[in-house]
Amino acid sequence: MTFRSYLSPHKWKAQLVFWGGAILVGLVSALFALGSEQAYNLFNRMESQASWLPLIITPAGLVLIAWLTRRYFPGTQGSGIPQAIAALEMRPQMHYLRRSILSLRIAFGKIFLTLLGLLCGASIGREGPTVHIGAAIMYTVGHYAHFPRHYLDKSLIIAGGAAGIAAAFNTPLAGIVFAIEEMARSFEERTSGTLLTAVVIAGITAMGILGNYTYFGTSHASLQLGSGWIIIPVVGITGGLLGGLFARTLVSGSRWVAPHLSRHPLLIPALCGLVVALAGILSGGTIYGTGYPEAQAALSGEGEAGLLFPAFKIIATVASYLSGIPGGIFAPSLATGAGLGAVMAELFSGPGMQAIVILTMVAYFTGVVQTPITAFVIVMEMTDNHTMLLPLMATAFIAYGASRLVCHEPIYRSLAQGFLDRLRAEEPNTAGTDKPGNSGRA
Numbered sequence: 001m002t003f004r005s006y007l008s009p010h011k012w013k014a015q016l017v018f019w020g021g022a023i024l025v026g027l028v029s030a031l032f033a034l035g036s037e038q039a040y041n042l043f044n045r046m047e048s049q050a051s052w053l054p055l056i057i058t059p060a061g062l063v064l065i066a067w068l069t070r071r072y073f074p075g076t077q078g079s080g081i082p083q084a085i086a087a088l089e090m091r092p093q094m095h096y097l098r099r100s101i102l103s104l105r106i107a108f109g110k111i112f113l114t115l116l117g118l119l120c121g122a123s124i125g126r127e128g129p130t131v132h133i134g135a136a137i138m139y140t141v142g143h144y145a146h147f148p149r150h151y152l153d154k155s156l157i158i159a160g161g162a163a164g165i166a167a168a169f170n171t172p173l174a175g176i177v178f179a180i181e182e183m184a185r186s187f188e189e190r191t192s193g194t195l196l197t198a199v200v201i202a203g204i205t206a207m208g209i210l211g212n213y214t215y216f217g218t219s220h221a222s223l224q225l226g227s228g229w230i231i232i233p234v235v236g237i238t239g240g241l242l243g244g245l246f247a248r249t250l251v252s253g254s255r256w257v258a259p260h261l262s263r264h265p266l267l268i269p270a271l272c273g274l275v276v277a278l279a280g281i282l283s284g285g286t287i288y289g290t291g292y293p294e295a296q297a298a299l300s301g302e303g304e305a306g307l308l309f310p311a312f313k314i315i316a317t318v319a320s321y322l323s324g325i326p327g328g329i330f331a332p333s334l335a336t337g338a339g340l341g342a343v344m345a346e347l348f349s350g351p352g353m354q355a356i357v358i359l360t361m362v363a364y365f366t367g368v369v370q371t372p373i374t375a376f377v378i379v380m381e382m383t384d385n386h387t388m389l390l391p392l393m394a395t396a397f398i399a400y401g402a403s404r405l406v407c408h409e410p411i412y413r414s415l416a417q418g419f420l421d422r423l424r425a426e427e428p429n430t431a432g433t434d435k436p437g438n439s440g441r442a
Contacts, residue, residue, distance in 0.1 A: 026205025059273030061120025073109030080132025128328025134164025236398030243367020291335020337364030
């Protein structure tokens, strides 16, 4: 790279557009976080007035969201991470399909419909959708700035997804690790600068709006070397197996429900909404939304969601996902892990409750997503606890091995492959080439 090339107006234009895209990812992620909190709080106020109200609101809301999704925003269903991975897996000539799932229209639909889902009490999170939104924003700005093809096909999608995770959780390191471990099967040197720049800019932007916060506050829990470590294999195996079973249920359920959703696009969401509402009533209203308050209460020891909270949260999350509405599983899985940890803490009197909750959260989350490094890094950053690094690492890798016994393929890879298969089946004439007349649309 010569000095003259650094002075190129075209190069600086591209860089400014890229930085603007990263700032936009951080801004949208922060506003999405604030909107999600407001949507859940509004539902919570309605539910506190009448606990039976979700029997009406949740099924009707899921039906409306499913109809809007199929009618106006196809491709926004589910977490959004499978869509980002599917875009990375597409062949270079599949430009039209890639642009169709990474457009600004899809990003807007993802935000609007996820907020609507939280307003209806669905057990969903915003973090997975934020990955999709970040990838869509970065891909779109790169397309209009005429970035080189290899940046559009790989680098910008990975960078946008990583920036989304970093801004959503205020966990920059976890965003980078997640991009490498989950979204990219290989990490190229030319990708590293793009990835790091996007994460830093998006993270700073989000921090400027939300403040320099820690997602679950600061934890001072620790685990004594020796007797305290006896809990690690127990927690790792238990959380890993349950997380793996949840992932397998979600993947198998998605394949089973797909043809039924095609034939009954409104009936299935209505039934799923009814299941969520019933689980909410039986759990005392603890399973709605992301599960953030329940997870934080379990970590602090100031609240008690109940022994059956993990089971009801799993049921509500599966039902919400199978309804076909947009929404992620990151936050609900962390909440389930925290609830499971609170239950296990009742069985072991040695280690402190907070330490067991953190370890179980890592174990269950690892079992679900099968990305052990991302799991222990993200929980370490979310709790601002570095003293638990080695126990978290050990728990994550034990949980990963246990999860692989019951779920042989990572959940996001399986869902991404299913999404790709459906795209190819629905658009057989556009799967291999650009659709005429759409070359300029993102």
